[in-house]
Amino acid sequence: MLEPGQVLDNRYRLQKKIGQNSSRQTWLAISLMSQQQVVLKLLTLNPQIQWEEHKLFEREGQVLKNLNHPRIPKYQDYFIIDNLPGSRFPWFILVQSYIDGVSLQELLNQGQRFSESQVEKIAVEILNILVYLHSLEPPVLHRDIKPSNLILGKDEQVYLVDFGAVQDKAVAEGATFTVAGTYGYVPMEQFAGRTEKASDLYALGATLIHLITGTHPADLPHQNSRIEFANLVSIDVGLVNWISKLTEPNINDRISSANDAITALENKYTLSSAITNHKPKGSKIQLQKTANHLEIKIPRRGGKSLRFLYLMGFVVALLPQITNIIINTSRFWSYPNVIYASLFFGISVVFLYFLDIQICILTTITLKLNGNYSGFVFGEKLV
Structure with a gap:
């Protein structure tokens, strides 16, 4: 024809x-x-x-x-x-x-594997495009980011093509939906007809997983709907964590905007202050990371003031004896009650000091988050 x-x-x-x-x-x-x-x-x-x-x-x-x-x-x-x-x-x-170049899918088909630096470069370039699309009024959602829709141009820049599944939020609100996108790159909420900015981020994350593993994300093992790829690659653990955050199954746990994703990537894969709460100044909470868990120690409050109350109580109890000493200064060194009281006071202070330490140990709360938990606590990432 x-x-x-x-x-x-x-x-x-x-x-x-x-x-x-x-x-x-x-x-x-x-x-x-x-x-x-x-x-x-x-x-x-x-x-x-x-x-x-x-x-x-x-x-x-x-x-x-x-x-x-x-x-x-x-x-x-x-x-x-x-x-x-x-x-x-x-x-x-x-x-x-026409964009003169080759799609990333074609490169994958030719057996090319993408390095860590190449994946980061591609990620930043596509995120910058998404910043533009998502900042429009209404926001434009691509809904079908995948290797075949990313073109590596002759100028070595990456282009986003094929807007055949595109949707703007104004059209999406209150309208019947068509499931768009490609299996393996589409987040769960998109199958239900709900598409958000973070849905494009999921598709980008799944695309990066394909580039760095050489395997279609649908063919990789999944656990609790998460794509399991970390043991298949030899890249910086920070980049693994960042991609994992892009591909969180629950949209509420995912990085929510392209700007935040860029900031997180540029800051050594630590989510920005817009996403995490940093440790308050003067906080006594202690964080200790090991290879497979994060330990959080929350000390009991009021320890110093409690010790102060102990001491003040004994001072008040000894006040009559001290007054008697002042009145009868000539009998100071021979006054037996003072000797007994001083010994009792000293022993009590030492006992209460160590007792206070024991109370501190017993009332400290320790939380251990194992390797299955992925999150940020005061900017500390569990790896």
């Missing part, structure tokens, strides 16, 4: 088909006006197509038209062809700029 060399709408000459399914085709073409390569995405309105698919296609064009970011393809045109040879149905055609 469509062939290389064919001209559509007297403006675009088809060069090469780069994608196809039952209702869609994607072609690399030449714009006859600009002589630049462009990408044509075509959708046919045949009886087999779901109306939601058509809505997504239109939404992609509408969203792209309003985006302006150097790492996102530029919207160029949108038109309909009713008389395409060999077709009884109209075709909707979206034209966007």
Whole structure:
């Protein structure tokens, strides 16, 4: 039906088909006006197509038209062809700029494994794109971040493409939902029709896991819905923890914004003060980390004041004897009660001092968080 060399709408000459399914085709073409390569995405309105698919296609064009970011393809045109040879149905055609490069999925298919530094670079570049998308009003959610939608350009920069699953929050509120995204990269809330900014972060985290392990995240072991990958890689434990925080199954436990994710990565993978509470000045709480647990010691309060009350009580009890000494100064060294009282006072002070230490030990609260717990306490990360 469509062939290389064919001209559509007297403006675009088809060069090469780069994608196809039952209702869609994607072609690399030449714009006859600009002589630049462009990408044509075509959708046919045949009886087999779901109306939601058509809505997504239109939404992609509408969203792209309003985006302006150097790492996102530029919207160029949108038109309909009713008389395409060999077709009884109209075709909707979206034209966007062509990104000259190779997808990260193609590199994975070629056997490439990405280093720690490469993964960090890719993460920061995509997060910067998400900062832009999520800061729009309303926020734009990509909903399908995965290696095949990340293009490594000739300029060594990473581009985010294919906004076919895109959604803005204004459309999402109160609307019926279509499950969009790709299995293995989609968080649980997205399957339920709830998509948030943190949903894109999960997809990014799952993508990074794929890049650094070489294995599709759906094929990796899972425990309590968490992707288990740490024992498959030899990278900084901080980066492992950071990626794990991006891919928390519960959206409330996940890093919530692209800005926070960048800050956490730049600060040696420690979540920023916007996410964690740091140890208050003067706090007596002690933190002790080992290889597999974090120990928190919370001492009892009021120890010093309690010892002070002990001493004051004995001073008051001995006050009559002290007064008697002052009145009868000539009998000071021979006064037997003073000797007995002094000995009793000294022994009592020593006894109470050690008793106070015992009380301190008995009332100190110690918490041990084992290796299955992942969290931050006063900025301390359990590893």
